[in-house]
Amino acid sequence: MMEDKGEKNGVAAMAACYQKFDPAAYLQYNYTPPRADFTRKDSIVPWKLACLHRALTEGDVSGELLVDIGSGPTLYQVMSGCEVFKKLILTDFLEVNRQELRRWLQDEGKCSLDWTPYLEHVCKLEGRRSSAWPEKAAKLRQVVADILPIDVHCSQPLAPDALPSAGADCLVSCFCLESVSPDMPAFTRALGNIQKLLRPGGHLLLIGALGESYYFGGPGVRIPVVPLDEAQVCSSLKESGYTLIRLEVYTLSQDMRVGVDDVTGVFFAKAKRD
Ligand SMILES: C[S@@+](CC[C@H](N)C(=O)[O-])C[C@H]1O[C@@H](n2cnc3c(N)ncnc32)[C@H](O)[C@@H]1O
Numbered sequence: 001m002m003e004d005k006g007e008k009n010g011v012a013a014m015a016a017c018y019q020k021f022d023p024a025a026y027l028q029y030n031y032t033p034p035r036a037d038f039t040r041k042d043s044i045v046p047w048k049l050a051c052l053h054r055a056l057t058e059g060d061v062s063g064e065l066l067v068d069i070g071s072g073p074t075l076y077q078v079m080s081g082c083e084v085f086k087k088l089i090l091t092d093f094l095e096v097n098r099q100e101l102r103r104w105l106q107d108e109g110k111c112s113l114d115w116t117p118y119l120e121h122v123c124k125l126e127g128r129r130s131s132a133w134p135e136k137a138a139k140l141r142q143v144v145a146d147i148l149p150i151d152v153h154c155s156q157p158l159a160p161d162a163l164p165s166a167g168a169d170c171l172v173s174c175f176c177l178e179s180v181s182p183d184m185p186a187f188t189r190a191l192g193n194i195q196k197l198l199r200p201g202g203h204l205l206l207i208g209a210l211g212e213s214y215y216f217g218g219p220g221v222r223i224p225v226v227p228l229d230e231a232q233v234c235s236s237l238k239e240s241g242y243t244l245i246r247l248e249v250y251t252l253s254q255d256m257r258v259g260v261d262d263v264t265g266v267f268f269a270k271a272k273r274d
């Protein structure tokens, strides 16, 4: 539950910003070249996919259930996890994003982005031929068990019976908490709220924006962001009950700054629930 009127107002204002979020535009802004260019070693999305692949295959992560917090309209963030966990749950605050995910998962066509290059790239990270991407697509469709509503500002972000009582074995969350929180205290509280969804000893794989104060969630849809630095990420993780295992940082080159936000860097944190 919220603690005071100020928090309620700040969170409500963020929710209002998201009413105009445009999944297709968001995908166009962030998940096409140059930010998603698989021919460039310095492109952001291949860097994110490599961080996730390494974190999930270096031997210390295991279990049954992976939950993605604030999935949005994107699937890249679970393309490695679908080979490691038997069950995946995707989540988002907006029905328009849950619908976008459903369209791909139910293979209905009419998706806003072609995920094939992503599937091909992750196949290559796994030492497979990129032509194995249809098998990976089928695997992803097979392991995603649900697409649920979520609000990270609630002390119970998911419906009471959404997860097994033991909690998830692993959480992934990308560009969510800092993009939905009105300020730093709310960001840290949200980290604590999702910590309760994870079993003790379970892993959190957190990707986020550094130095970002806004982004466009659609044409003219300017959404405020809590500007983070590495030290704040580390202290918030510690304060909300995680032990940091590794923090990696990507700094955007000029040509990755395409006018859709003022992000200066991207962090990848691998952490464990205490
Ligand atoms: C910047 S997008 C990130 C999308 C995706 N995870 C990615 O990596 O690009 C932020 C997402 O947070 C969702 N969101 C907004 N308010 C939220 C809340 N209170 N709790 C959880 N998610 C929220 C939005 O609907 C949006 O999909």
Ligand SMILES: O=[N+]([O-])c1ccc2c(c1)CN[C@@H](CO)C2
Binding pocket: 030, 035, 044, 045, 175, 178, 179, 209, 212, 214, 215, 225, 261, 263
């Ligand atoms: O470069 N990227 O891959 C990428 C992907 C998503 C997002 C960003 C950058 C920066 N802005 C956030 C919203 O706060 C969303």
